[in-house]
Amino acid sequence: MTIGIIIFSILFVVLSWTRLNLALLFIIATLPSYLIRFNILSIPSTLLELMIIIAFAVWIIKNIIPHFRSWILNRKNRVPYPFSWEIIALVILSFIAVGVSGFELSALGTWKAYFFEPIVLFILLLNVFHKRKDWQKILWALLISAITVSFLAIYQKITGHYIFNEFWANAETRRVVSWFGYPNAIGLYLAPLIMLFIGWFFYLPKRTNISKSIQKLLIILIAFTSALSIYFAKSEGALIGLVAALGVFGLLAHKKARTITLTLAIVAAITISLYPPGQSYVMEKFRLEDLSGQIRQQQWQETWQMLQDGRILSGTGLNNYQEAIDSYHQEGIFYNSDNIEDFDSRLYGSAELRAKYWQPVEVYLYPHNIFLNFWSELGLLGALLFVWIIAKYFAIAYRLLRKYQKENSKNRYIMLGLIGAMTTIVVHGLVDVPYFKNDLSIIFWILLALLSFFKLRKELKHN
Numbered sequence: 001m002t003i004g005i006i007i008f009s010i011l012f013v014v015l016s017w018t019r020l021n022l023a024l025l026f027i028i029a030t031l032p033s034y035l036i037r038f039n040i041l042s043i044p045s046t047l048l049e050l051m052i053i054i055a056f057a058v059w060i061i062k063n064i065i066p067h068f069r070s071w072i073l074n075r076k077n078r079v080p081y082p083f084s085w086e087i088i089a090l091v092i093l094s095f096i097a098v099g100v101s102g103f104e105l106s107a108l109g110t111w112k113a114y115f116f117e118p119i120v121l122f123i124l125l126l127n128v129f130h131k132r133k134d135w136q137k138i139l140w141a142l143l144i145s146a147i148t149v150s151f152l153a154i155y156q157k158i159t160g161h162y163i164f165n166e167f168w169a170n171a172e173t174r175r176v177v178s179w180f181g182y183p184n185a186i187g188l189y190l191a192p193l194i195m196l197f198i199g200w201f202f203y204l205p206k207r208t209n210i211s212k213s214i215q216k217l218l219i220i221l222i223a224f225t226s227a228l229s230i231y232f233a234k235s236e237g238a239l240i241g242l243v244a245a246l247g248v249f250g251l252l253a254h255k256k257a258r259t260i261t262l263t264l265a266i267v268a269a270i271t272i273s274l275y276p277p278g279q280s281y282v283m284e285k286f287r288l289e290d291l292s293g294q295i296r297q298q299q300w301q302e303t304w305q306m307l308q309d310g311r312i313l314s315g316t317g318l319n320n321y322q323e324a325i326d327s328y329h330q331e332g333i334f335y336n337s338d339n340i341e342d343f344d345s346r347l348y349g350s351a352e353l354r355a356k357y358w359q360p361v362e363v364y365l366y367p368h369n370i371f372l373n374f375w376s377e378l379g380l381l382g383a384l385l386f387v388w389i390i391a392k393y394f395a396i397a398y399r400l401l402r403k404y405q406k407e408n409s410k411n412r413y414i415m416l417g418l419i420g421a422m423t424t425i426v427v428h429g430l431v432d433v434p435y436f437k438n439d440l441s442i443i444f445w446i447l448l449a450l451l452s453f454f455k456l457r458k459e460l461k462h463n
Contacts, residue, residue, distance in 0.1 A: 005038055005047070012051055016058040021128050021137070023058075027051045027121070028141035028446065031189075032149065032179040034113075034438035044109055048438055052117045059124055081126060082396070082452040086389050087119055093382045100317030100379070107318040113438050118445040125449040126456075135414075135453050138446065139200050143219065146193050146226050153178040153186055153229035176232045187238020188434055190226040192421035192443055195245050196450075197223040199417015202253075203410050236285065236292075241428035245420035252401065253416055288431075291335050295361055296368055296431050302328045303367040303376060315379035322363050324376075332360040366436055370429030373436060386435075393422055393448060396455055403458065411454065418451050 016023040027048070034048035081087065094115040101107035129138065153176040156163050163169035163177055175183040201219045204212055230238045250261030272278045284290050288297055306328045307315070316324035334357045336343040347353050366373045375383035397419045404412035425434045425444065435441050 002038070005050075008047070009050060009054065012054050013058070016055045017062070020055060020058060020062075020124075021134075023051070023055050024121075024124055024128055025137055025141040027055065028138060028442075029144040031145055031439040031442060035179060043105075046113070046438065048442075049113060049117055052121055055124060056120045059127065063127070081123070082455050083389065083392070083448055086385065086392070087122075089385055090115060090382075090389075091119065093378055093385060094318065097315065097318045097378045097382065100314050101320045102317070104319070107320065110319040110436075114436055114441040118441045121442055122445040122449045122452075125446070126452055129453070132457070135450055136200075138450065139196060142193050142196065142446070143222055146190060146197070146222050149178045149186065149189060150222065150225040150229040153232055154225060157232040174232075175234050176229065178229065178233075183233035184235045184237065184432060185437070186233040187230045187235030187241075188428065188432060188437070188440055189443070190230055191238040191242050191245075191424040191428060192447065194223050194226050194242060195249070195420030195424055196417045196447075197226075198246075198249065199413045199415070199420065202413040202416075205410075237428040237431045238424070240285075241424035241426075244427045245423040248423050249416050249420045252398075252419065253413075254405075291337070291359065292431075294333055294335055295359075298330060298333050298361060299364060299367050300369055300372060302330065303369075303372050307375065311376075313380050315376050315382065318377055321366055321376050325367075326363060329363050330361065332358050335359040366433045368432055370426065370434060373429075373433055377436065389448075390422065390426065393451060394419065397422075397451055400451075400454055400458060414450075414454070418447060421447055 012023065012026075015026070030051075031048065033051070034046040036047040038045060038047075040050075094111055098104075098107045098111050125138065129135065152162070155161070156176040156178065157174065160169045160171060160174060163174070165177075167173055168175040168177065168183065176186065177183055178186050180186065180189070197219050201216055201223070204216050204219075208216075227242065230242070247261055247265065250257045250264075252258075272282055285293070288294065302325055306325050309328075311324070334343075334347055334354065336357060340346060343357075347357065367376055371383055371387070374386045378385075397415050401412055401415040401419070404410075404415060428434055433440075435444055
């Protein structure tokens with residue numbers, strides 16, 4: 001293992017030094033490589049982290065140090081990064097959160113993996129990929145990544161191989177996990193990419209040559225296999241996020257798409273209302289009355305109790321949620337899986353029912369809600385900062401969309417893809433953890449980088 005990491009590091013240094021753009025694309029195509037873990041001088045690290053640090057070091061050595069004096073002197077003439085002050089604030093607040101955790105090594109590891117390294121990659125992408133069509137290279141890298149994740153998931157669905165949880169591997173209860181350790185990770189990873197691919201598909205011209213036709217076919221095929229993988233993972237939050245994102249895509253695209261979207265929404269609503277099992281299912285999910293929803297509600301209650309107990313401003317600190325929530329955690333819930341009337345009163349009088357309907361609940365790493373996740377980890381200011389970043393993202397994307405629509409530019413479809421991708425993150429994030437994971441935090445900042453490409457191009461064009 002150690003020799004393999006050393007050889008790989010040498011090869012990646014060579015690649016970064018000679019073709020930094022290819023090295024960055026390789027990083028994006030292999031985001032699940034964070035699963036390859038090892039220690040460097042007793043400090044935990046991952047292959048993904050190693051590649052980002054190497055690429056950043058090469059960029060500093062080749063592009064910043066030799067021109068440092070002119071770089072400083074010309075700072076007033078440089079175009080500022082989009083989200084520049086938000087990045088500064090986030091680095092400061094996230095490092096303060098490390099201090100709240102007592103500067104534990106685990107907190108520092110979380111800081112570098114979920115904040116420092118994704119922001120570094122954001123900076124690298126904006127500086128290395130600055131040509132007009134460079135953003136498509138990034139989408140190609142994401143497409144390759146989606147291929148590896150979705151094809152393994154489909155193989156697992158067919159064979160049951162490489163699913164190491166017996167319940168998920170069983171044919172009747174099978175849930176695929178691909179490279180990851182749990183099914184929902186597939187939805188969290190692929191759902192935003194699907195929306196990017198759909199925007200990219202519509203961006204490409206309708207009438208084109210064979211090469212472009214093959215490209216469009218490949219894009220829509222991978223979008224389909226990715227959606228199929230999410231379905232096989234039974235990641236309901238991701239599927240709901242995709243439906244919401246497709247709805248937003250259709251409503252904002254153009255008049256015909258808006259009419260089709262509204263018609264489909266009305267037909268779906270009527271069909272559900274006329275089909276009692278469907279209506280019951282939708283209401284159960286909406287009210288969070290299923291087992292997953294009940295567990296989420298219990299998590300949120302415990303998290304709110306914990307935050308109220310002197311942690312409203314500070315949160316728990318990075319990587320400290322499990323320890324902080326432990327004294328507030330309820331070991332389980334009584335889940336009324338059979339919809340028994342007067343469940344609480346009957347439960348109170350029957351030890352047999354209490355034993356039957358008792359559902360143990362583990363202490364999770366995070367509270368499974370996008371706002372509470374950031375609040376517990378970064379404190380109230382950190383949570384509000386992320387709300388601001390996401391709101392600003394949508395505002396910039398919508399303004400650019402309107403401009404591209406007026407110009408009848410096909411770039412409007414990329415904006416729709418970017419809006420849809422963030423929509424899946426926000427909607428799925430209502431009941432899950434769409435950021436605090438090595439690959440997910442990087443995908444978040446890749447979306448910001450892609451949006452920033454178009455914003456900067458538009459600003460430079462008008463200056």
